[in-house]
Amino acid sequence: MKRLLWIKDYKEFWKAFNQQRMRERRKLRSLSFRKKLEVMRIKPSEERR
């Protein structure tokens, strides 16, 4: 993610951004359903945002 802050080229930025995002999504998809349920919970402190 740090690397993204140093990219100045627009196309290169979005390419790196999408790659990073896909990696994160794949990681989240591989979690167990139990873990996913924990991630999904909206904490009371987040409810009013």
Added chain:
Amino acid sequence: MEEKVIKRLNRLREIEVIEDYAIGGAHAVAYYLEPVKTLDLDIFVFVESDQDFYIFRTYIKKAGFKIRGTHVIIDDIPVHFLPGSLHPFINEAVRKAKRIRVRNIPTKVLTVEYLIASLLMAFRLKDKMVIPDLLELADMGKLKKIIERFADEETPLDKRLQRILESL
């Protein structure tokens, strides 16, 4: 927390307040894809007759669960019940749902094909956004058969699916 709700739903099935249920909505999407924060838990409930629905509704009222808008609050989780009396699709989706376990607690989640069909019915922006990823996991033959049975003028599931496929 959801585990507690699942245990309660299993109990409702044991004491025959409901015949069967399955997890749908964002939680079912998360089962197949990545989790996204959500406020409520959508539960599809098998309801054969108005009498069954009456038994279920009366139980919820008498059990003292808080009702907030369209949600029943169970163990601090807003649960959105979708009874089969609303649409025959719901009963079929529950019947065909996939058996899974959460912390070894048995439950059911909509199959990816029924989940896609339910999202095509709702067809809000957030539904449209996840359908392409779910389609990669679906059996298109099974999905098309479901869509053929439940598409009508008001909910043209076939046309909606076509629009999504064309946008890929």
